[in-house]
Amino acid sequence: MPKLAVYNVSGQQVSEMELQENVFGIEVNQHVLYEAVKNQLANRRQGTQSAKTRSEVRGGGRKPWKQKGTGRARHGTIRSPLWVGGGVTFAPKPRDYSYTLPKKVKRLAMKSALTSKVNANEMVVVDELSLEAPKTKEMVAILKNLNADKKALIVIDEKNEAVLRSAKNIPGVQTAFVNTLNVYDILNHDKFIITKDAVQKVEEVYA
Template structure:
């Protein structure tokens, strides 16, 4: 079973815990990670881009000049793509880019993402994380104490408005609950900070 050190908010090691091997110690499945991240990014796309084809552009109903005898190239419409003001070839139209990934693949990808953080030593477990009032300066101190990277995700077992407000003004720092955690956010972070209670909840959910 993988073991990690538990730190307090001052960055001091207070204990060592064992993580569930079936969640934090599996072989990373890169194919599952790719599918889920691709799905997440595709589902975010609005798909509202649109341009007009030659059929949509106004005008161009009459043949500009006769087919033969003018010495010029034959033309059928002044709204053909080669004309200024003409339609667009293969113009994009509104569409839905989203696609679904099987639940088993999603679950495997989540476990792979969590395991990758353990393998890369990018997981930081805190015994607790709490502030008496929203203070960005205090949150910045905590991140400095635990040597957090540039991109940080803080995972909590329950919503703490003081933590959320303290972290939201720090660039590249985001907060999440266990039930809102997703693969893309985990992978793009340099430091995966999670409370000890949140670890237990993750192990309950994905066991």
């Protein structure tokens, strides 16, 4: 069963916490992580790209010159894909790129992502994260104390307006709740900072 130190906002260790092995100590499945990230990025795509085919481009109704006898190549329309200003061959059209992954694959991907952060010593458990008022300066100091002053994902168990607003303007820092946690955000940040209460909620959901 993996154990992690629990820190306060000053960066001092206050206790230790045992993590559930079936959530934070499984064998990391790299292929499932790849599938989960690919799925998330595909679902984010707007799919609004569009170009016109030869039948949709304006003009080109008349044959530019007669078929034979001119010494030039034969053409039927100036809007052929071969011509400048012509249509696009196999033009992209608006489409929906989203698809769903099986629930078991999603769960395994989440557990693999959490385990990978524990294995890489990039997971930091905080006993409590609360601020009296929104202060970006205070949040920057807290992150520095926790050696997480680069890209960091802060996970809290419930909405805390002061924490959310304090972290909002720090480049590379993102906040999330337990119910909005996803594989891409976990893997995309160098440090995974999570409160003790949030760890327990994650274990309740994924154990």
